[in-house]
Amino acid sequence: MSENAVEMRDLLKTFGGGRSLFGRKASEVRAVKGISLDLKRGETLGIVGESGSGKSTLARMLVGLEAPTSGTMQIDGKPWAELAATGSRAFGRTIQYVFQDPVASLNPRKTIGDILDVPLRLLCGYDASKRARRKKELVDAVQMPLDTLERFPHEFSGGQAQRIAIARALAAEARILVLDEPVSALDVSVQAQVLLLLQQLRDDLGLSYLFISHDLAVVESISDRVAVMYLGEVVEVGPAARLFAAPQHDYTRALISSAPRLTSPDIA
Ligand SMILES: Nc1ncnc2c1ncn2[C@@H]1O[C@H](COP(=O)(O)OP(=O)(O)OP(=O)(O)O)[C@@H](O)[C@H]1O
Numbered sequence: 213m214s215e216n217a218v219e220m221r222d223l224l225k226t227f228g229g230g231r232s233l234f235g236r237k238a239s240e241v242r243a244v245k246g247i248s249l250d251l252k253r254g255e256t257l258g259i260v261g262e263s264g265s266g267k268s269t270l271a272r273m274l275v276g277l278e279a280p281t282s283g284t285m286q287i288d289g290k291p292w293a294e295l296a297a298t299g300s301r302a303f304g305r306t307i308q309y310v311f312q313d314p315v316a317s318l319n320p321r322k323t324i325g326d327i328l329d330v331p332l333r334l335l336c337g338y339d340a341s342k343r344a345r346r347k348k349e350l351v352d353a354v355q356m357p358l359d360t361l362e363r364f365p366h367e368f369s370g371g372q373a374q375r376i377a378i379a380r381a382l383a384a385e386a387r388i389l390v391l392d393e394p395v396s397a398l399d400v401s402v403q404a405q406v407l408l409l410l411q412q413l414r415d416d417l418g419l420s421y422l423f424i425s426h427d428l429a430v431v432e433s434i435s436d437r438v439a440v441m442y443l444g445e446v447v448e449v450g451p452a453a454r455l456f457a458a459p460q461h462d463y464t465r466a467l468i469s470s471a472p473r474l475t476s477p478d479i480a
């Protein structure tokens with residue numbers, strides 16, 4: 213088994229750039245410009261960078277929602293192209309995406325039990341009794357009461373809804389999660405609880421996380437390593453403590469000095 217949960221090599225993604233109606237070349241957006249990066253097994257790799265730097269584009273390619281223009285990826289030791297050829301089921305059992313807005317990501321007309329049923333049926337093909345057992349396990353794993361299964365998404369707070377979204381991401385036993393601003397929509401006190409849950413799940417289940425956030429304090433607290441993206445490129449990657457204490461790249465320095473921080477190394 214490969215040491216890395218994810219390997220990205222020379223990943224490039226452009227949007228547009230075709231011919232317009234009158235034959236003029238439409239302008240091309242190079243959202244991701246040749247990224248090579250590894251996510252190690254059991255690791256949390258933080259991704260920071262300003263809006264539009266290509267973080268979500270990278271994330272969407274990893275989970276198969278978007279195809280790279282060029283470059284290669286290995287997900288859980290399997291070539292991305294092989295997963296893509298097999299279809300969304302193969303991706304769903306290997307790598308899952310958790311979105312920023314938990315309530316919007318849950319179907320409002322379905323109970324949580326029905327929502328969790330979908331991956332267990334479609335991705336795992338479990339029979340009814342196995343699905344019922346697994347649903348109980350899942351709500352328990354994210355520290356929600358059992359009656360959660362009978363309730364609807366609007367009955368939950370943002371933090372509870374994000375716990376449910378995490379349970380859904382884990383349903384088909386994918387061991388790699390791409391978390392795209394998973395706590396940005398939550399109150400600070402709730403953020404801390406969800407981050408703690410994510411850390412516990414990671415350690416208990418041996419998960420690997422690609423954790424995207426604007427919030428440098430959050431990224432510093434949860435990440436083993438951090439990659440800094442700027443205009444579609446990774447300009448710096450390193451251990452979280454080192455990167456924040458002694459940033460090497462000018463852009464990383466600018467990003468850190470522009471962010472409000474609770475503790476400053478100058479004061480400590
Ligand atoms: N489907 C698309 N079509 C055209 N351009 C796109 C598309 N998706 C993303 N882009 C462009 O690619 C660039 C990177 O966008 P992306 O969403 O990956 O940034 P981001 O780092 O996730 O930003 P944010 O922090 O605001 O979420 C932007 O210039 C964006 O406008």
Ligand SMILES: [Mg+2]
Pocket residue numbers: 267268269
């Ligand atoms: Mg984004």
